[in-house]
Amino acid sequence: MHNKTIAELAKGLADGEFSSVELTQHFLGRIDALDSQYNSFITVTPEQALAQAEAADATRAAGNAKALTGVPVAHKDIFCTNGVLTTCASKMLSNFVAPYDATVVDKFNSAGMVSLGKTNMDEFAMGSSNENSFYGAVKNPWDTNAVPGGSSGGSAAAVAARLAPGATGTDTGGSIRQPAAFCGITGLKPTYGRVSRWGMIAYASSLDQGGPMARTAEDCALLLNEMAGFDPKDSTSLKKAVPDYTADLNQPLSGLRIGLPKEYFGKELSAEMSDAIMASVKEFEKLGATVQEVSLPNTMLAIPSYYIIAPAEASSNLSRFDGVRYGYRCENPENLEDLYKRSRGEGFGKEVQRRILVGTYALSEGYYDAYYRKAQRIRRLIQQDFLNAFNEVDLIMGPTTPTPAFDLGSNTDDPVQMYMEDIYTLAVNLAGLPGISVPAGLVNGRPVGLQILAGHFKESQLLNAAHQLQTATNWHQLAPSAGQ
Numbered sequence: 218m219h220n221k222t223i224a225e226l227a228k229g230l231a232d233g234e235f236s237s238v239e240l241t242q243h244f245l246g247r248i249d250a251l252d253s254q255y256n257s258f259i260t261v262t263p264e265q266a267l268a269q270a271e272a273a274d275a276t277r278a279a280g281n282a283k284a285l286t287g288v289p290v291a292h293k294d295i296f297c298t299n300g301v302l303t304t305c306a307s308k309m310l311s312n313f314v315a316p317y318d319a320t321v322v323d324k325f326n327s328a329g330m331v332s333l334g335k336t337n338m339d340e341f342a343m344g345s346s347n348e349n350s351f352y353g354a355v356k357n358p359w360d361t362n363a364v365p366g367g368s369s370g371g372s373a374a375a376v377a378a379r380l381a382p383g384a385t386g387t388d389t390g391g392s393i394r395q396p397a398a399f400c401g402i403t404g405l406k407p408t409y410g411r412v413s414r415w416g417m418i419a420y421a422s423s424l425d426q427g428g429p430m431a432r433t434a435e436d437c438a439l440l441l442n443e444m445a446g447f448d449p450k451d452s453t454s455l456k457k458a459v460p461d462y463t464a465d466l467n468q469p470l471s472g473l474r475i476g477l478p479k480e481y482f483g484k485e486l487s488a489e490m491s492d493a494i495m496a497s498v499k500e501f502e503k504l505g506a507t508v509q510e511v512s513l514p515n516t517m518l519a520i521p522s523y524y525i526i527a528p529a530e531a532s533s534n535l536s537r538f539d540g541v542r543y544g545y546r547c548e549n550p551e552n553l554e555d556l557y558k559r560s561r562g563e564g565f566g567k568e569v570q571r572r573i574l575v576g577t578y579a580l581s582e583g584y585y586d587a588y589y590r591k592a593q594r595i596r597r598l599i600q601q602d603f604l605n606a607f608n609e610v611d612l613i614m615g616p617t618t619p620t621p622a623f624d625l626g627s628n629t630d631d632p633v634q635m636y637m638e639d640i641y642t643l644a645v646n647l648a649g650l651p652g653i654s655v656p657a658g659l660v661n662g663r664p665v666g667l668q669i670l671a672g673h674f675k676e677s678q679l680l681n682a683a684h685q686l687q688t689a690t691n692w693h694q695l696a697p698s699a700g701q
């Protein structure tokens with residue numbers, strides 16, 4: 218059962234091949250038996266999952282099932298879940314039981330879906346390797362010496378190891394796409410404003426966006442159908458009708474214009490990586506697409522710009538964790554200042570503290586113009602680069618990451634090297650665009666991802682291209698031995 222896609226599971230449920238309770242028990246059993254190897258879950262909720270599964274089976278028996286009723290998934294532990302521990306992988310929130318559901322969680326529940334539990338992540342979504350978790354690093358199911366990517370590393374590892382058929386993720390600078398690439402699954406970052414951020418613990422509010430992670434583009438389309446839509450509780454969610462994302466999956470690709478940014482194929486990309494990506498591009502040519510070079514001249518500025526803007530917003534968002542209202546509180550504070558200092562000093566991990574310091578500095582008087590304002594101006598130029606390119610082509614393609622998954626511990630002493638991992642993903646968030654990472658084969662035995670980008674709100678086009686690739690090739694079916 219665990220090797221079936223969400224589309225196949227939905228069909229199996231509809232055809233009465235198995236019940237949601239059976240399916241849910243099967244995945245809970247796998248988590249129990251296998252997750253000690255990967256550490257992909259922070260919290261597993263078997264009782265709630267089985268209650269939801271029973272309710273789903275009853276709904277189906279009454280003839281009221283919807284498309285994904287009874288399908289189990291996992292939620293990144295950044296989404297608030299009513300009555301369930303919601304930690305953001307931080308000691309700061311290690312005692313926080315959310316009193317309400319995030320809109321995304323609520324939508325999944327209303328669709329009759331089952332939540333297996335909450336997945337591990339980099340603390341407050343800050344990281345590219347899932348090594349910054351208070352609950353310990355997540356291991357890549359393809360090779361437990363390798364990182365799964367971050368920050369949605371638990372979601373990616375759980376899906377790759379077949380512990381859940383799909384999961385939610387969030388992407389501020391690559392956090393869905395990069396772990397999807399490292400774990401050999403498919404992950405979609407929607408257009409900024411497409412999915413509600415309400416109840417998704419804020420990191421950098423002008424960049425954060427939730428999205429689906431699953432094994433196939435078709436499954437991502439099914440999940441996005443349930444996630445997307447206007448939410449009056451999120452002022453940045455957009456009032457725009459949600460199409461059926463599965464409707465265009467089989468559109469032919471003849472005449473599709475693909476742009477390859479020359480900046481994405483520079484010397485930081487190895488020949489093996491480039492060959493893997495070009496093999497996918499060749500498949501699109503066979504499907505009738507044309508390929509041309511495009512330029513995104515400000516690509517290299519995405520890293521310095523993002524790593525000012527994201528920490529600046531984080532320093533403001535994370536000021537709410539003060540040891541007073543909720544979350545971790547230090548023992549025996551001497552006075553209010555001591556309470557703030559020690560609660561935050563003890564409750565936040567190193568990388569989170571680094572970003573709060575960088576962000577506070579960048580926003581401080583005298584430095585604001587030199588850093589924050591400048592970063593925002595660069596952001597505008599980066600967005601313009603994409604708009605110019607999309608005048609010439611329909612989709613942009615390139616690698617999701619410069620390398621396959623690196624070894625655990627290999628970048629932890631060098632934050633700048635870790636930030637460099639995000640070179641191809643950050644600009645997409647700065648521009649608010651949608652992007653998808655799809656499996657594109659293996660390099661040195663570890664998965665690599667092809668990133669496909671489209672104009673604002675063109676998720677259907679991305680999913681169509683990704684699905685056609687997955688119809689013509691079988692890279693998305695490769696499984697780590699753990700998943701067999």
Ligand SMILES: NC(=O)C[C@H](N)C(=O)O
Nearest residue numbers: 342343344389390391392
């Ligand atoms: N949150 C993300 O999208 C990951 C990115 N590497 C960051 O640390 O900001």
